[in-house]
Amino acid sequence: MLTAVKNQFKITLLSVKYALQREMLNKFTFFSNIIFMIINNGCFLIQWIILYSLRDGIGGYSFRQILLLWGLAAGTYGFSHFFFKNSYGLSSAINEGRLDNYLVQPKNVLLSLITSNVDVSAMGDILYGYIMIFIYGFEIKTFLLYTLFMVIGGIVLTSVAIIWGSLAFWFGKVDMVANTMNGLPTSFATYPDGIFKGFIKLLFYTIIPIGFASYMPIQIITDFNIYYFFVVISVTILFVILAFLIFYKGLKRYSSSNLMNVRV
Amino acid sequence: MSVIKVKNLSKTFKVKLKEKGLKGSLKSLVKPKYKIIKAVKDISFEVEKGEMIAFIGPNGAGKSTSIKMMTGILFPDKGSIDILGLDPSKDRKKLAYEIGCVFGQKEQLWTHLTPYDNFKFFGAIYDIPNSIVEKKIKELNELFELDEFINTPVRNLSLGQRIRCEIVASLIHEPKVLFLDEPTIGLDPVVKENIRSLIKRMNKEYKTTVVLTSHDVGDIEKLCKRVIIVNKGQIVLDDTMENLKYHYLNKKIVEAKMNKEVNLDDEEGITILKDKGYNLKIEVDTKKKSVSDAIKLLNPDNIVDINITNIPLEDIISDIYKDGDE
Numbered sequence: 001m002l003t004a005v006k007n008q009f010k011i012t013l014l015s016v017k018y019a020l021q022r023e024m025l026n027k028f029t030f031f032s033n034i035i036f037m038i039i040n041n042g043c044f045l046i047q048w049i050i051l052y053s054l055r056d057g058i059g060g061y062s063f064r065q066i067l068l069l070w071g072l073a074a075g076t077y078g079f080s081h082f083f084f085k086n087s088y089g090l091s092s093a094i095n096e097g098r099l100d101n102y103l104v105q106p107k108n109v110l111l112s113l114i115t116s117n118v119d120v121s122a123m124g125d126i127l128y129g130y131i132m133i134f135i136y137g138f139e140i141k142t143f144l145l146y147t148l149f150m151v152i153g154g155i156v157l158t159s160v161a162i163i164w165g166s167l168a169f170w171f172g173k174v175d176m177v178a179n180t181m182n183g184l185p186t187s188f189a190t191y192p193d194g195i196f197k198g199f200i201k202l203l204f205y206t207i208i209p210i211g212f213a214s215y216m217p218i219q220i221i222t223d224f225n226i227y228y229f230f231v232v233i234s235v236t237i238l239f240v241i242l243a244f245l246i247f248y249k250g251l252k253r254y255s256s257s258n259l260m261n262v263r264v
Numbered sequence: 265m266s267v268i269k270v271k272n273l274s275k276t277f278k279v280k281l282k283e284k285g286l287k288g289s290l291k292s293l294v295k296p297k298y299k300i301i302k303a304v305k306d307i308s309f310e311v312e313k314g315e316m317i318a319f320i321g322p323n324g325a326g327k328s329t330s331i332k333m334m335t336g337i338l339f340p341d342k343g344s345i346d347i348l349g350l351d352p353s354k355d356r357k358k359l360a361y362e363i364g365c366v367f368g369q370k371e372q373l374w375t376h377l378t379p380y381d382n383f384k385f386f387g388a389i390y391d392i393p394n395s396i397v398e399k400k401i402k403e404l405n406e407l408f409e410l411d412e413f414i415n416t417p418v419r420n421l422s423l424g425q426r427i428r429c430e431i432v433a434s435l436i437h438e439p440k441v442l443f444l445d446e447p448t449i450g451l452d453p454v455v456k457e458n459i460r461s462l463i464k465r466m467n468k469e470y471k472t473t474v475v476l477t478s479h480d481v482g483d484i485e486k487l488c489k490r491v492i493i494v495n496k497g498q499i500v501l502d503d504t505m506e507n508l509k510y511h512y513l514n515k516k517i518v519e520a521k522m523n524k525e526v527n528l529d530d531e532e533g534i535t536i537l538k539d540k541g542y543n544l545k546i547e548v549d550t551k552k553k554s555v556s557d558a559i560k561l562l563n564p565d566n567i568v569d570i571n572i573t574n575i576p577l578e579d580i581i582s583d584i585y586k587d588g589d590e
Contacts (some may be wrong), residue, residue, distance in 0.1 A: 008392050014388055020374040101372040103337045105389050106360035252339050255277060256332055 011107055012115045013222065015085060017082060024138065030120055037124025038131070041074050044179035059192030064136055068221060071132025072149060072214050073189035077123025079154030080161070085122070087158045088115040088182055090165025092176045094250075097257030110162065110247050113166040126150070145221045153238050157185060159239035162247055169250025181207070191215045210237065267441055267473050268311035268334065273343035275304040275329050281428040281547070305497040309588075312372065313440075316467055316474040318505075321494035322585050326567040327477045330494065331443055334475070335365055348440055361390060364434035368446035372430065374417040379410060379429040382418065383436055390437035404432045405436075406471065408462050424455030427492070428462065435466065440580040441473045442466075448480055452509050481578040493584055501584055515554055516548045526562055534558060542568075548573075 024030050048070075052063045061069065086093065093099060093113060102112045133146050164178040185208050188196075193215045194205065204211035212235045216228045281297040281563055282288050304326040315455075332338040333430055334345055336359055338353035345352050350359045374381045380401065387397030405414060408428050413421055418429065434442065435586055442462070447455045464487060466564045478484060491508055493501040495497060501508070522542045528534050533552030538545035548558045557572060 003391075007388075009390055014385060018374050018377060018381075018385065022374070025376060100332070100337050100367065100370055102354065104335050104360055104363070104365045105402065106357045106391075107389060256337055 008108055008111060008232045015112065015115040016118060019085075019116060020120075023118060023120045023166075033121040034124040034127065037121040038128045041070070041125065045070060057210075059194030059196075060192065061192035065080035065218060065222060067132045067136045069192065069214065070190055071129040071136065072146065072153060072217060073186065074132070074188070075129025075146070075150035076127040076153030076157055077186055078122040078127075078129060079150050080118040080157040082126060082229070083118070083154070084114040084161075085117040085119040085156040087161040087165060088178075090114070090118075090162060091168035094165070094168040094254065095173060095257075097255070099254060100256055107207050109251065110244065112194050114158070115169045125246050143162055143220060145217075145224075147257075149221065149232070150219035151234060153217060156209055156213040156236050157182075159243035160207075161187065161235075162243035163239075166243075166247045169253045182195045184208045185213065209235070209239065212239075222231055265313050266310040267313045267348050268309075268475070269331075269346040269508045270310070270334070271308050271346075273304055273307045273330065273345060273409065274302070274341050275326075275335060276340065277303055277335060277555075278339055284512050300498050304333070304340075304437065305419060307494065307497070308343075309499065309502055311473060311475065313473055314467070314471045315490060316463075316476065318486045318488040319475055319477045319494070320479070320491060320581065325494045325585075326497040330444055331477060334365060335362070335443055340470055359427040362440050363435070363438060364431050364439035364442045366427075366442070366444050366447050368427070368444075368449040369435075371426070373418045373426070373433060378415045378417055379421075379432070380414050380434055381431065386433045387437045392437060400436055400438070406434055407465060408432050418536055422452050422455075424459065425496075427451065427455075427459060427541055431463070431466075435472075436468075439472065440469065441475065444474060444476045444478075445476055448478060448483055455480065463487060473545050475562060476524070481576070481581060493581065495585055509577070514550045515575050516547065516550060517573045517575060518548055518555065518558060519543075519571040519573075520562055520567050520588045521576045522562065522566050523568050524563075524566040525565050526566065528561060531561060534561070 022237050038146050045067075047062070051058060052066070056062075058066075081088065090113075099109060099113060102109045102116075105112065129146070129150060133143060136142070157257050161178070161182050162179045164174070167174045167177070188204065189206060189210045193201065193211070196204070201211075204215065219225060220228050220232070277300075279301050280292065281405050282292045282301050285456060307326075307330065308326070319327050329338060331493075333340045334347060334466070339353045347359055348362050350362070353418065364369070373379070374385065374464050376543045377385070378452050383404075384394075384397060386395070391525075392400070396508055405411060408431065410425075410428065410432065413425050418426060421429065429449065431444075440572035448459055451459065460483060463474065463476075466472060476483065476487060488505060491501070503504070517537070520543075522544060526544065527540055528536060528544075528546060531553075533546040535548040537547055546558065548555055559567070559570070
């Protein structure tokens with residue numbers, strides 16, 4: 001069992017490594033994608049600088065917490081899109097019959113599929129997240145907690161993407177639904193949760209789970225809370241289990257296709 | 265000993281029906297209609313160890329669906345599959361260590377990597393220790409003559425070279441059964457011949473059981489001793505290549521160059537295929553008329569040149585497909 005997990009981990013890392021090598025073939029595109037993503041994220045911060053120059057404490061967040069919020073939003077997004085890019089194209093992979101090659105290999109189909117491509121610009125998001133942490137104020141504890149929650153938040157976002165994408169096994173073309181639902185956490189994650197009330201807030205702890213990917217981790221980083229910590233860890237495990245269950249349940253309905261495929 | 269046992273296998277697909285035009289699209293949006301397509305209907309067969317069988321049929325006959333069920337890609341609706349004692353739908357991972365697959369239309373190699381790096385990656389997928397992978401790559405490199413391009417990125421290889429690499433990648437873990445789905449699709453005749461002889465050599469060397477699907481009669485004729493023909497989801501013929509030729513080759517083509525015109529209209533057992541005065545091409549049904557009787561009708565004294573050939577295997581297979589359609 002342990003060897004199997006070790007081997008699966010080795011293949012996952014190899015896949016990411018090879019996918020990264022592919023992206024590095026064009027030096028200019030590789031570096032420009034990363035740099036422009038950092039600039040792109042930086043531009044959004046200007047509006048918050050202006051807002052905080054007009055008034056303090058928006059939605060219960062100080063400006064430093066806004067930096068943390070932006071850092072974590074970019075970091076979780078970046079981690080998920082860099083390591084698990086294909087989870088965001090899962091519905092088209094299912095509809096176009098692109099799971100065949102993974103199904104004839106003795107490895108986990110879902111992991112093999114989602115790690116076989118990387119989004120280089122997402123490296124810019126990860127770097128941007130760390131830049132925000134340094135501006136927020138570098139401390140070992142903050143750095144470690146941030147890194148942990150970047151990974152955890154990334155896993156939550158990936159699980160959600162897998163759940164929405166897997167609906168393609170039942171409903172066919174769900175790309176639009178999946179894209180919208182995957183985009184919502186990113187749209188909301190850069191606003192302080194204090195400005196949202198009632199039903200919207202409920203969504204953050206259910207189908208748009210940025211409560212667990214962003215808001216609770218920020219509370220933990222700024223003021224460590226063991227109860228919140230275990231809630232975040234437990235919910236993440238639940239999301240992962242749910243994603244795997246739904247994917248493998250749907251896999252029995254997979255109908256493949258005879259479209260020509262090339263692994264590029 | 266049977267390594268593949270397929271019993272009463274069936275698979276259906278639900279396909280959405282749509283009438284033509286925008287109106288049709290709107291109609292199917294409001295009230296969708298579905299059609300159940302029986303892709304595979306109750307097929308059964310067994311394959312012995314080391315056998316090379318051709319699994320053929322026209323487009324949409326159900327051959328790819330059957331292969332996909334045998335490899336664990338698709339789940340069957342009914343029936344059972346036993347590959348080396350494993351059920352593909354329950355033991356997919358275990359089975360993957362025992363089988364190899366090459367899908368001519370689906371590339372599994374990383375195109376930016378060299379074949380050598382790809383083979384190492386496949387070695388890792390099958391948990392093979394590095395030293396053994398190296399040895400295996402060396403061995404397969406010799407067998408499949410990859411030396412020239414083993415260190416060239418896959419995207420820069422010709423289609424023939426790529427297919428050779430795809431086959432080698434599927435053999436890294438020494439599979440006991442190899443599924444080749446149209447391995448020679450899109451290749452020129454010389455490269456096709458080369459791939460065929462390499463597959464033959466591999467089968468001889470490793471005693472690998474091969475299940476081959478192809479639309480190319482040359483592949484089937486030159487590689488396989490047994491042929492299973494499927495049409496409309498059912499097996500319409502399961503026989504040795506020898507029997508197929510023997511039973512279906514009861515027709516001969518006679519091409520004759522004459523010095524006098526001959527009239528063979530209304531002759532029983534003779535179909536005129538081409539009549540250009542002194543050049544005649546006829547098909548003789550040997551069940552009704554012997555070839556020598558047909559030649560007597562032509563009158564040997566009037567024959568300048570004569571050529572007697574079998575009906576091409578391609579035509580025989582097409583006839584079997586058509587019989588299945590009726």
